Amino acid sequence: MRSLRERFVGGGLRYAVMTHDLVMVWLCWQLLFLGRYALLNEAPPQPWFSLDVLVVIALQALAFWKVGLYRGLWRFASVADLINIFKASFIGLLAILVVFSYRRLEGIPISVLVVYPFALSALLGTPRLLYRAWKDYQAVNSDARARRVLVLGAGHAAESLIKDLRRSGDYEPVGLLDDSTHLQGAKLHGTPILGRLDDVASVARETDAKLLVIAIPTLDAAGMQRVVGLCESTGLPFRTVPRLADILDGNSLPGQLKEVAIEDLLGRKPILPDWELIRGWLRGRTVLVTGGGGSIGSELCRQCARHGVAKIVVLEISELLMINIQAELRRNFPDLQVLGLLGDCGDPAVIRHALSRYRPDTVFHAAAYKQVPLLEDQLREAVRNNTLATECVATACVEAKVENFVFISTDKAVDPVNSLGATKRYAEMICQSLDKRSAATRFLTVRFGNVLGSVGSVVPLFREQIRKGGPVTVTHPDVSRYFMTIPEACLLILQAAASSSRGAIYMLDMGEPVLIRHLAEQMIRLAGKQPGVDVPIVYTGLRPGEKLHESLFYADEKCRPTAHPKVMEAGVREFCPELVLGNIAGLRRAIADYDIDAMREILLATIPEFRAVEEPCSANAGAKIVPFPSKEAGRIH
Template sequence: MASWQKRFFADSGLRYAVMLHDLAMVWLCWQLLFAARYAMLENAPALPLFSLDVLAVVALQSVAFWKVGLYRGLWRFASVADLINIFKASFVGLLAIVVVFSYRRLEGIPISVLVVYPFALSALLGTPRLLYRAWKDYQNVQSDARARRVLVLGAGQAAESLIKDLRRSGDYEPVGVLDDSTHLRGANLHGIPILGALDDVASVAKETDAKLLVIAIPTLDAAGMQRVVGLCESTGLPFRTVPKLADILEGSSLPGQLKEVAIEDLLGRKPILPDWELIRGWLRGRTVLVTGGGGSIGSELCRQVARHGATRIVVLEISELLMINIQAELRRSFPDLHVHGVLGDCGDPAVVRHALSSFKPDTVFHAAAYKQVPLLEEQLREAVRNNTLATECVATACVESGVENFVFISTDKAVDPANALGASKRYAEMICQSLNKRSPTTRFVTVRFGNVLGSVGSVVPMFREQIRTGGPITVTHPDVSRYFMTIPEACLLILQAAASSSRGAIYMLDMGEPVFIRHLAEQMIRLAGKVPGVDISIVYTGLRAGEKLHESLFYDDENCQPTAHPKVLEAGVREFSPELVLSNVAVLRRAIASYDIEVMRAILSTTIPEFQPVVEHAARSATAKIVQFPTKEAGRNH
């Protein structure tokens, strides 16, 4: 007999046993109620063990059990919901008994028996279930003496669910709870005592002999998570966290799953709350084209545009694999969405004209770009061709086709550019602002942001891989800092800015404070359960070609202003000559055709006077206020 057949018959046998138990309890309840009713009478009638009335009551109650669905639950996980179901079934059975026996006006059935019946039957059915569950819980704890002792941080709903899951698993034993709410001190959470505040984690962990810490506060913002992680690190114990609700809904985490604290949890800020009504009203029914739609930013833009109302998305992508992946994902996740792909280079005028004329998009998001600073220092031609001239190619075609909105994805490296990436992106910004002044129909919007966590080639995936292989982690300079944001956060900013912006504006997210890269590396080592400098070493390799110590978000004379959204800032248009910018495009194209690097450098320097080599620029790099991640020493001071 196959294993599935054995399980089927075993489960069926157990279910029938439970049904027989419940019917026996109905019989017993009816007999006991009659016995109690007549116990005080001298001439009490004899009570037969079985009669037609008793059989009718058992039959009627069994139908009520089936109708209410009493046997969908398991005794092992009996809960309040099951008790409510039992009482409901008992009450339905009482109504059936009253209706059936009403033909003889309930002769022979005392009213007192009927009144007490549903309560007594519920007690007889519910008590064995609760006792069985309690016994199994106790048995699980006792049967595994090696259960890992867990100290839970947080006493909210997440902690309550966590404690239940830990007990059911049998692999963990919750030994205490910590929470900063003073009114909870001394209370119990499912029998587990609340032993103090989060600051007491080191002493309480030692007293309870905890072997694992679990952070059960999914609503913590980045600052709060940094503090709690610092406290956990001060104990020297491993720690985990419960997933956030958003992660569960998106399918990236499972309910009750313990996961490692990710660096994104420490770098992220409070979630951006965009004007959803504005964004959805703007996107609803639109056809949207995304260049570089298979890349990190482009693919997330496609997801969010699809999620918020666009009816058709056109992906312009040069990579076959990325094109296949994003198209398949969009069609799987959004069955009603019309998804089209154009394979080709967005710097090819014929490709761009074909895409625009074939699908007539209302809005174009230009996300295609090269973005690796050291590599592009040696590849100036490709930086200019792909970042500057391809932008001009798409933007000009949009003007000619009458596209309503052109949204250009830029970078903070375009501010006081010190490398090929920054200069090529700054020139592209100036092209967009120049065309905006000439175009009566197309609205140009530029969005700048800093480093994106998890994007291809970014520092976080590189550090993860270096940690996985045992190190060392390579950091360019002890004092280098960068701004960081998540991919979804960046794309929300883009949509918010595009939906509400004025013509020709440049927007930037309020990205908080920059972060020391060496502290980022140290924190990622500790999150992996290693000790910086002991298990994984950090090697400083020196600034690479084109790199600055600190990035800026705006030029000093851009006079950034707040917008209607508290996290979005708007930069004013700087003074420059649109005629010079656009006329030099033709010169750049000739230099590209002849591979004349010197002409390209001269054009960039002439058009962007602030463009300086990194050696000259480093001397005037602004000092930045740096966010320091919690260290073990910092955790002990909390």
């Protein structure tokens, strides 16, 4: 709440501005009369003060108030303010014509009325623009130590950026760079365009720039990689302006500079989902998310809340994660019903209770263990949590006649060589088997690669290693992975869930796989350091269960495009559903007896392509990366 003094000062300034404007109305009216009769060498009949003049001032004041002229500040006067001034002047003219029409405008020359709105707009707008220019000049020159900034880009984002930099007083824009030939030599708000983006190193030296700012938010990942490389060649720190999507999602503020994130360099354009389809499908639904406090589960809750669900039920085994996601959802979506159930989704009593009490329309099964090296020594927990818990939730959904069951899988399930991949592949087959037996519940599987920023992923690990000065550990020089962001992963889930298919497996077109060593090198550079010089990279050898390369689908899954150009659908492979579902009882007995050998035998018998790796360093050494299929294949809906 503002203090009494602040209110008094603010009110006084507003009254001073109003007084200034009314004086300008009086001055404009008198000058127009003087000019009109001076041209005729006659004395003006209009006295300096009269009833007519007072009526004109009153009518114009009413027009100012109606247009809302005093909601803005002179300090930030802009074209929009000038438009409002002209609008108010024109409305004032119309009011004068109406009021004085009773005497047919006697004593008021037509020439005065014609020029009046333009002259008044000039008298009101000029002081505002001069005041803003003066304040901007003060901001630039108030601190001789203002940081000199070279801006890359000369579009709308750069225009707004220059205004913000000058307004802050802490930065001084010394020039711009842009590849558009018609802009060379021009100026943007007085700041010259000094060359092309490739000239950044020489221009930065000539202008003594201390900071580079990338003001091209529309750049795709390939373009951002090029610009980042140019910035790195200068040795100067660099920042970027946020993308519009980041601002709308509340992740960044307008005008806020941010460091270039590794997500900006994925190597492909962000996926744009079919919002109309997703919102139409989600609106008014009740959804249950298992593992709703984890990396994927929590973002899935946010996306569902953002796009119109009526109720979200979070099933989570961690009380801390449960508290965090419930508090966040209730804070950001106060009208949304957020319910929580603490428990293990692999416990039949827990999942039956959740389904009978909350009656969800859709269940998103995101709960899982996912750390490859750890699970190689923890096969029992991998089977219990990834396979049997999935069967438990899926079977309960069939019994409760839940409309949709969406299973979150992984690219490790393709030709699995580790416990994570095998247990997830078994869970995929369980879902496809139940889909054939259930008419009421529709089963879908969403399969994607590594998720940037998720708990336990390589990016947070590299970031922490770089912060400590290294070394950054990479398993193998040639190891590669597909990457996507957490929001993209969740939007893929929603896009697939909103489709009309049954039993299918959906995948995101994630572009080309990324070499992990290149990822490590890029992250080191983004931290302002040199790989191998400031931060060493150490190759440790592939860990148990790791491949050199991952694939997104089996060769015989007949992967084909969907209605969305970046989402692909894989058909159901040939397997025996009776064998898949029949071996679950054996897995449960092996779990109860902690019989690792029996579990492994069941997995090998059920998933013929599963071959556990004995020598991790040779894993998948000759593997080929299966390319994403052409969009020329038959399009389905």
